[in-house]
Amino acid sequence: MRKHVTPGLIGVLVLILPTVAGCRCSPTPRPPDIPAVADAVVVATHAPMHPGDSEAVTFAAKASGTVDRIVLAYERHALSTAPGGSHEQTLVEALTMLVECDPEGTVASLPCDMTPGPGFPANSLITFHATAYDSEGRTASESYSFAAGEYPWPSDPIPIRVNGDPREHLDIVFIPDTDISIATFRESLVDVLETLYFKYDVIQSYRTLYNFYYSEVAGDYEETCNFTDPANMANLTVVADTVAILHESDLRDCRSGSRMSSEIDYDKTLIHESGHALFDLRDEYCCDSSYSQQACVPNLWNSLAACEADSAELGYAASFCEQLTKGNDSVNYWRIDPTGSAGCMMGTSMHNAGSDFGQACLRRIRVRYERCLAGDCYPWPDCP
Numbered sequence: 438m439r440k441h442v443t444p445g446l447i448g449v450l451v452l453i454l455p456t457v458a459g460c461r462c463s464p465t466p467r468p469p470d471i472p473a474v475a476d477a478v479v480v481a482t483h484a485p486m487h488p489g490d491s492e493a494v495t496f497a498a499k500a501s502g503t504v505d506r507i508v509l510a511y512e513r514h515a516l517s518t519a520p521g522g523s524h525e526q527t528l529v530e531a532l533t534m535l536v537e538c539d540p541e542g543t544v545a546s547l548p549c550d551m552t553p554g555p556g557f558p559a560n561s562l563i564t565f566h567a568t569a570y571d572s573e574g575r576t577a578s579e580s581y582s583f584a585a586g587e588y589p590w591p592s593d594p595i596p597i598r599v600n601g602d603p604r605e606h607l608d609i610v611f612i613p614d615t616d617i618s619i620a621t622f623r624e625s626l627v628d629v630l631e632t633l634y635f636k637y638d639v640i641q642s643y644r645t646l647y648n649f650y651y652s653e654v655a656g657d658y659e660e661t662c663n664f665t666d667p668a669n670m671a672n673l674t675v676v677a678d679t680v681a682i683l684h685e686s687d688l689r690d691c692r693s694g695s696r697m698s699s700e701i702d703y704d705k706t707l708i709h710e711s712g713h714a715l716f717d718l719r720d721e722y723c724c725d726s727s728y729s730q731q732a733c734v735p736n737l738w739n740s741l742a743a744c745e746a747d748s749a750e751l752g753y754a755a756s757f758c759e760q761l762t763k764g765n766d767s768v769n770y771w772r773i774d775p776t777g778s779a780g781c782m783m784g785t786s787m788h789n790a791g792s793d794f795g796q797a798c799l800r801r802i803r804v805r806y807e808r809c810l811a812g813d814c815y816p817w818p819d820c821p
């Protein structure tokens with residue numbers, strides 16, 4: 438077992454966490470006598486997303502609510518290929534405490550981080566556990582896994598924030614475009630997740646339903662909708678709901694089947710294209726996209742009457758239904774989500790700073806979330 442020196446913190450450097458772990462296996466079950474909810478929420482992060490051999494990793498968490506303390510811990514599996522070719526994980530470091538951040542009394546917001554010594558060896562899979570305690574001793578926790586050190590299967594999706602079985606999660610694999618260096622691409626991944634995706638509550642609040650991976654094998658995206666797959670595309674789509682090609686150039690982006698493209702540093706494109714790729718949302722702007730009404734929980738309707746009939750369920754007045762038009766052009770489809778400064782991400786408001794998903798889009802997103810929570814993220818789309 439590793440020992441980590443904890444600057445500024447006294448006492449136990451390494452300890453098994455009996456209050457967190459009912460056993461030393463993974464994933465860590467919650468003891469049944471501790472309620473699942475606390476007056477605190479915790480968000481865990483780490484950087485870099487995929488540390489190299491022995492590269493230092495910063496583990497961090499922030500809790501809010503009524504927070505007494507935070508405990509950060511990890512366990513490490515070694516990854517190996519069995520003689521028969523199967524991929525194996527072997528627990529080599531049981532649950533190991535990194536740091537306990539324990540201010541006097543309770544606080545409304547508590548950050549906690551730790552960068553233990555020399556990092557991790559090649560072929561490691563780290564499972565990070567952040568547990569916040571409220572004043573009653575109840576816990577809120579977050580756990581996920583990421584690769585550390587050289588990854589033994591570089592053609593496969595490399596986990597950077599993985600919560601569980603791909604069948605029960607939305608799986609996004611980021612790959613570099615040919616216009617970006619591998620170094621820039623890798624360094625940007627922290628921001629892609631934590632600044633761009635997690636800016637949106639509908640993703641941040643449900644982040645445990647997502648698995649994020651990357652691959653260094655480049656693909657290419659050219660306007661408009663011309664994708665060149667990476668050589669390992671077949672390996673990626675084994676788990677990917679979408680393979681996201683991230684580029685530096687300013688391009689009109691696209692989703693095509695299990696591919697999407699986006700600028701690497703622009704949340705609006707990333708979230709808009711993810712809306713297509715993960716939730717099969719339709720564009721709500723006119724007039725040069727392809728349009729159709731989804732067979733169920735649509736965000737676009739092929740008649741005014743159909744839009745109006747759906748309005749009450751969405752909490753909108755029927756009068757909000759508007760045909761898609763632009764200047765003198767129009768198409769025979771209707772939207773209900775708002776436009777304007779805080780309008781819908783899938784429509785003309787996409788590039789506005791305050792844009793987010795409208796209720797029609799959110800309804801469709803929630804349906805898929807419910808299916809994932811029920812253990813069936815595939816197939817999509819079909820109707821309830």
Ligand SMILES: [Zn+2]
Binds near residue numbers: 709713719720726
């Ligand atoms: Zn679009």
